[in-house]
Amino acid sequence: MSWLDRVRNALPFTAKRDTADNLWHKCRQCQQMVFVKEWEDNLNVCPRCDHHDRIGATERFAQLFDGGQHEILPAPAAPEDPLKFRDTKKYVDRIKAARAQTGDRDAYQNAFGRIGSQPAVVGVQDFAFMGGSMGVAVGEAFVAGVEQAIKRGCPYIAITAAGGARMQEGTLSLMQMPRATVALARLRRAGLPYIVLLTDPTTGGVTASYAMLGDVQISEPKALIGFAGQRVIENTIREKLPEGFQRAEYLLDHGMIDMVVHRKELPETLGRLIGYLAPEKAA
Secondary structure, eight states: OOHHHHHHHHOTTSOOTTHHHHTEEEOTTTOOEEEHHHHHHTTTBOTTTOOBOOOOHHHHHHHHSGGGOEEEEOOOOOOSOTTOOBSSSBHHHHHHHHHHHHSSSSSEEEEEEEETTEEEEEEEEOTTTGGGOBOHHHHHHHHHHHHHHHHHTOOEEEEEEEOSBOGGGHHHHHTHHHHHHHHHHHHHHTTOOEEEEEEEEEOHHHHTTGGGOOSEEEEOTTOBBOSSOHHHHHHHHTSOOOTTTTBHHHHHHTTSSSEEOOGGGHHHHHHHHHHHHOHHHHO
C-alpha cells in the first residue's frame, strides 16, 4: 500500500468501497438513508420517520434483557421435511438457505433472563427465517419455551412476527395451533402470566392461535396484525377497508390489543407488567 492510499483510508470523509453496504441503512418506510450506527443505536428504529424495522432474536434478547444478559434455551429436535415437499425448490434447500442467511436453526428461539430484575422466559419469532412461518420446529420451540417458564416459575413472553403457517408442512403445521393453545392452558393452570408482543407482521395461523391469547397484548407502533390479507378481505366482502385497517393503532382503538409501545420503552413496560401480574415471583 502506497503512502497516498494510507492517507486516503485514514481520512474520515474518504469514500471506501464498502461504504454503501456497511455504513448506510435505507429505511423501508421513508426510503431515507441512515447511518447504520445511528440506526442500531436507535434500536433499529428509523430516526427520521420512527419506523420499527424487523429484527431477529439476537437483537431482541440484547434489547430486552437486563444488561443484555440471557441464557439461550435449547430447542427440541423436529423433523425437517416430514412431507418431502417440493415446489420450485426442495423444502430442505429452502431450510438450508434460511439457515445460511440467519444463522439460526429455525424461526423461533427462547431465552431466559431478567427484565427489570424479574425473571422471564422470552420466545422470539424471526420473520427473516422463511417469513417466520410456523412449522413443527416452531411449534416444538414454543411449547418448550412455555414448559421452561412453568419449570422456572416465571412469565412467558412471546414476540411474534410471521406470515402464518408453513405451507411446506401442510396439516402438521396447522396442528401447532392447538398444541400451543394446550401449552398455554398449562401455563395458566400454573398461575403464570403470558404476555404477547406483536410485531410487524403478525398474520395468518399465528394470529389465529398463540399471538392473540395473551393476558396482555402489546404491539409495536404501526405493526401489521391480521389473519387474511386486506385484498382478500376486500374481494370477499366487496367493500373498501378503513384507513389503517389491521395496523396496531386501529386494533388498539377497536379493543383488540391493550397497548402500543415504542421499542425503547419495552423493557420498562414489560418489567412493570411482570411486577403487576406475578408480584410473588418478582419478590
